[in-house]
Amino acid sequence: xxxxxxxxxxxxxxxxxxxxxxxxxxxxxxxxxxxxxxxxxxxxxxxxxxxxxxxxxxxxxxxxxxxxxxxxxxxxxxxxxxxxxxxxxxxxxxxxxxxxxxxxxxxxxxxxxxxxxxxxxxxxxxxxxxxxxxxxxxxxxxxxxxxxxxxxxxxxxxxxxxxxxxxxxxxxxxxxxxxxxxxxxxxxxxxxxxxxxxxxxxxxxxxxxxxxxxxxxxxxxxxxxxxxxxxxxxxxxxxxxxxxxxxxxxxxxxxxxxxxxxxxxxxxxxxxxxxxxxxxxxxxxxxxxxxxxxxxxxxxxxxxxxxxxxxxxxxxxxxxxxxxxxxxxxxxxxxxxxxxxxxxxxxxxxxxxxxxxxxxxxxxxxxxxxxxxxxxxxxxxxxxxxxxxxxxxxxxxxxxxxxxxxxxxxxxxxxxxxxxxxxxxxxxxxxxxxxxxxxxxxxxxx
Ligand SMILES: [Zn+2]
Numbered sequence: 001x002x003x004x005x006x007x008x009x010x011x012x013x014x015x016x017x018x019x020x021x022x023x024x025x026x027x028x029x030x031x032x033x034x035x036x037x038x039x040x041x042x043x044x045x046x047x048x049x050x051x052x053x054x055x056x057x058x059x060x061x062x063x064x065x066x067x068x069x070x071x072x073x074x075x076x077x078x079x080x081x082x083x084x085x086x087x088x089x090x091x092x093x094x095x096x097x098x099x100x101x102x103x104x105x106x107x108x109x110x111x112x113x114x115x116x117x118x119x120x121x122x123x124x125x126x127x128x129x130x131x132x133x134x135x136x137x138x139x140x141x142x143x144x145x146x147x148x149x150x151x152x153x154x155x156x157x158x159x160x161x162x163x164x165x166x167x168x169x170x171x172x173x174x175x176x177x178x179x180x181x182x183x184x185x186x187x188x189x190x191x192x193x194x195x196x197x198x199x200x201x202x203x204x205x206x207x208x209x210x211x212x213x214x215x216x217x218x219x220x221x222x223x224x225x226x227x228x229x230x231x232x233x234x235x236x237x238x239x240x241x242x243x244x245x246x247x248x249x250x251x252x253x254x255x256x257x258x259x260x261x262x263x264x265x266x267x268x269x270x271x272x273x274x275x276x277x278x279x280x281x282x283x284x285x286x287x288x289x290x291x292x293x294x295x296x297x298x299x300x301x302x303x304x305x306x307x308x309x310x311x312x313x314x315x316x317x318x319x320x321x322x323x324x325x326x327x328x329x330x331x332x333x334x335x336x337x338x339x340x341x342x343x344x345x346x347x348x349x350x351x352x353x354x355x356x357x358x359x360x361x362x363x364x365x366x367x368x369x370x371x372x373x374x375x376x377x378x379x380x381x382x383x384x385x386x387x388x389x390x391x392x393x394x395x396x397x398x399x400x401x402x403x404x405x406x407x408x409x410x411x412x413x414x415x416x417x418x419x420x421x422x423x424x425x426x427x428x429x430x431x432x433x434x435x436x437x438x439x440x441x442x443x444x445x446x
Pocket of ligand 1: 272273274275276277280335336337338339
């Protein structure tokens, strides 16, 4: 029996956080019509712009220059003239991006994950937190997961590796939410074996994991013919889930994979449902744009740079924030699951993982990971060192050798140019980023 649900709900209710009210609102909006949903989003966007204009020094200037707020009124048609908010602008402007009333809003500091360069610091507030948690719970319902059901987490960002006084709090939180956490900050062979043994012992209905960690675990189990517990669903996040990763995880764990996309500085942005027709965008919390080089929206099916506006964080509004990923808007109007939210076809990936050829063509990281789809390698990481130099780190499996790697090198040269040098380096371990993410592709070009 799931006795935790009433306990968690009572605690959320008593804390006055408003999480449950927002959760109901989200479900109601997504279950209603598309028009109402978009109108709701637009009202939120207008409120945010007005608030930013009145309370945030940077936006007072920028929104005036763009003509978005004139005589106390929002002119949404001028929104496209708002300059993108880059990480450099955030670092440069500092407290000019803070709202004058952020303390009253219960602001706290958070930082981006930092898988690409130095992290940026943002202020978030109580209301943002409540919407974000409500949205997290909502996305989990896509697989049928209810509050308080046992969840196995393959996790390990430095923030989760807390110590001292907070460790007890985290333990308490995990107990309350019925979470079993396994640290995947680094995954040696012994760690992976231990993680699988723990999983088989705990037999959780749900797994939440870094996409890459789950993929590594699935590959490890497969190549060592180890038995695995099959949960009802796996929710992956914090890294992109390439199609071949989904395939491996679904095969090995015999269940559906739900792909969630988000980032610490903006919360969860989109998540796929069991139909896997795309990722449902959290329009109640975000306004997303996928834009081309001319800053015009790209057409469905085309890759655009992703700009995120967080609708609920008034302490430090992020408007047209260039998050560092690219996305493909879906050509499908709605998902067959019946939810009203618009879809992203896919997230293309960290721009650091986008490679450049010497004649300036972009090659997405997915191309390279695809080449390793049937590889026996236990782990790999492809690094673009220069336009004509690619280095591939490999933790080899029993059959990893020239017969397998030479065709991969040939395919890379076909795309990157015949002068491109491809070097394989065998290693025992590939390090994760400081935030615990493990990247498949890294471009060291600026
Ligand atoms: Zn759907």
